[in-house]
Structure formats: structure tokens, C-alpha cells
Amino acid sequence: GDSVTQMEGPVTLSEEAFLTINCTYTATGYPSLFWYVQYPGEGLQLLLKATKADDKGSNKGFEATYRKETTSFHLEKGSVQVSDSAVYFCALSGDSGNTGKLIFGQGTTLQVKP
Amino acid sequence: SAVISQKPSRDICQRGTSLTIQCQVDSQVTMMFWYRQQPGQSLTLIATANQGSEATYESGFVIDKFPISRPNLTFSTLTVSNMSPEDSSIYLCSGGLQGQEQFFGPGTRLTVL
Numbered sequence: 490g491d492s493v494t495q496m497e498g499p500v501t502l503s504e505e506a507f508l509t510i511n512c513t514y515t516a517t518g519y520p521s522l523f524w525y526v527q528y529p530g531e532g533l534q535l536l537l538k539a540t541k542a543d544d545k546g547s548n549k550g551f552e553a554t555y556r557k558e559t560t561s562f563h564l565e566k567g568s569v570q571v572s573d574s575a576v577y578f579c580a581l582s583g584d585s586g587n588t589g590k591l592i593f594g595q596g597t598t599l600q601v602k603p
Numbered sequence: 604s605a606v607i608s609q610k611p612s613r614d615i616c617q618r619g620t621s622l623t624i625q626c627q628v629d630s631q632v633t634m635m636f637w638y639r640q641q642p643g644q645s646l647t648l649i650a651t652a653n654q655g656s657e658a659t660y661e662s663g664f665v666i667d668k669f670p671i672s673r674p675n676l677t678f679s680t681l682t683v684s685n686m687s688p689e690d691s692s693i694y695l696c697s698g699g700l701q702g703q704e705q706f707f708g709p710g711t712r713l714t715v716l
Contacts, residue, residue, distance in 0.1 A: 523704060532607075532695055533646075533707040578645065582705075589634040589701050595645045 491516040491583045495594035502569055502601050510564040510597045512553075512579035520581040522546075522555050522562040523591070527576045536564075536577070569601045605630050607708035609696055615714045616686055623682045624711045626696030631676040633701045637669070640693040640710070649694075652679040686715045 496511040514520065521540045525533040537546030539555035539562065546553050551566045562579060579594040606629040616622050626635070635652040650658040650671055658671035673679040683690055691714050699705040 521702075521704075525707075532709040533697075535704050535706065538704050589699065589705070590636065590648055590651065591646075591697075591705055592648075593646045 491520065491581060491592050493579050493581055493592055493594035495577075495579050495597050497595075497597070499598040499600055502599070504571055504601055504603050505568045506601075508564070508566040508569045508573075508599065510577055510579075510599070512562045512564065512594060514560050514562065514579075514581050516560075516581055516583050518583060519557075520583045522553070523580045523582070524551070524553055524562070524564050525578045525580060525593075527578065527596075529575070533578065569599070571601045571603055574599055574601045605632055605698055605706040607696060607698055607706055609694075609708040609711050611711060612709065613712040613714075615716065618687050618715055620686055621682055621684045622686065622713060623680050624694055624696070626679045626681070626698075626708055628677045628698045628706075632698035633676070634705070635673060635679045635696065635698045636705065637671060637679070637681045638695045638697065640695060642692070646695065649681070652681075683713065686713075688715045691715045 492515045523538045524536040526536045527533050537548045539546040542557035544555045553562050553564045576596045576598050578596045580591045608627045610625045637649040638646040640646050648661050649664045650660045652673040654673050670682045693710040695710045696708040697705040
């Protein structure tokens with residue numbers, strides 16, 4: 490079945506460091522890919538998305554490119570801030586059956602220190 | 604986008620009791636889902652809430668334990684029945700248009716003693 494694998498955390502960075510969180514997926518067909526962020530004590534917020542190969546999603550300085558050849562959707566940010574500390578989830582929505590269900594990775598905790 | 608609210612935001616319950624969680628969306632959505640997030644874990648889909656008909660449950664979840672209603676396009680409820688401490692989790696509702704991203708509620712934090 491479809492699945493998402495994220496790099497293990499926690500990831501600890503200093504402010505203004507470069508961030509990469511790896512995400513790879515297994516899916517049949519052409520899924521849509523998402524990054525969600527969960528701040529402490531809150532629900533999930535959509536950070537960015539990409540719906541087809543080579544699409545680049547971007548928001549708030551974060552970027553991710555849908556790479557079909559490597560089945561990856563890595564999250565990057567050039568300069569992280571303390572306020573970016575949160576849990577980041579990679580997810581896919583497969584098109585088989587068009588159920589709209591999201592399959593999540595295990596989440597990666599990011600801690601940014603001043 | 605859609606704004607999703609949930610009630611209650613948190614509760615502490617005794618084992619053997621039931622709790623009903625409400626989810627309200629501010630606009631009509633075609634898809635609504637219920638997820639469970641155990642402490643420090645990722646999200647696990649419980650079921651798809653279908654308007655006017657029985658929910659579609661994922662493997663490991665059954666209607667007797669997690670009855671779900673969705674009387675219209677903007678409202679759904681999830682009941683956690685006959686609770687045990689293992690049911691202590693965050694329960695999240697999501698909604699969206701078919702083929703597009705989902706938006707999530709803030710979650711309901713349930714503790715079962």
C-alpha cells in the first residue's frame with residue numbers, strides 16, 4: 490500500500506541555519522504531496538503542497554519539490570527561526586479510488602535554538 | 604480554505620464512559636475525516652465521515668467503538684465509547700474538497716482515567 494517515510498528526529502539547529510527534512514513516498518499512480526506543521530498544543534496547519542511531478546510548493550520561506558524520479562518531497566528552508574520549532578509531517582493523498590485520504594509520515598520534530 | 608472547530612478542546616473521562624466530539628466546518632466540504640494522534644506519534648485515520656450514511660472505517664477501527672455521524676456537509680461527530688486508558692489521545696477532525704488539501708481542527712485532547 491501507499492506509505493510515507495520521513496527522516497528521524499529530533500532535528501536541532503541554531504537560528505539562521507539551513508534546514509532539510511527528508512521525505513520519500515511509495516504510491517501507485519500520481520499522488521498529491523503535502524507538508525503539514527504542528528506547533529505545540531495545536532492542530533495541523535497546511536504548510537505547502539504539490540500536485541504533480543516537478544511542482545514546487547512554497548510558503549513562509551519553506552520549499553519542497555515533487556520529484557517523481559526519486560519519489561521524494563524534501564522540505565527545505567534557507568534560514569530557520571526559533572518560531573519554526575514544531576513537528577513537521579509529510580503526507581500524500583493517492584489518486585487510486587480518489588478517496589481523499591491522507592497518509593502521514595511519522596513526523597519530524599524541529600527544535601531551533603537562539 | 605476552511606476553518607474547522609472542535610468541541611470540547613479537552614476532557615478527562617472515567618473508564619467505561621463515552622465522549623462525543625463535535626466538528627464544525629465553516630464552509631461546505633465534500634470530505635470529512637477523523638484521525639487519532641497518540642502521544643508523540645503521527646496521525647492514524649479512524650474513518651471517513653460520509654454525509655447521510657455510515658462512515659467508512661479503517662482497519663482496526665469499528666463502528667461500535669467509534670460511532671460517527673455526519674448529518675450534513677459541515678458537521679460531524681465522533682463518539683469514543685466504553686473508554687479505557689488506551690483511548691487517551693488527541694482526536695482530530697479534518698475536511699476539504701475532493702482532490703484538494705485537507706484542513707484540520709485544533710484537536711480534542713482526551714485523557715481517560
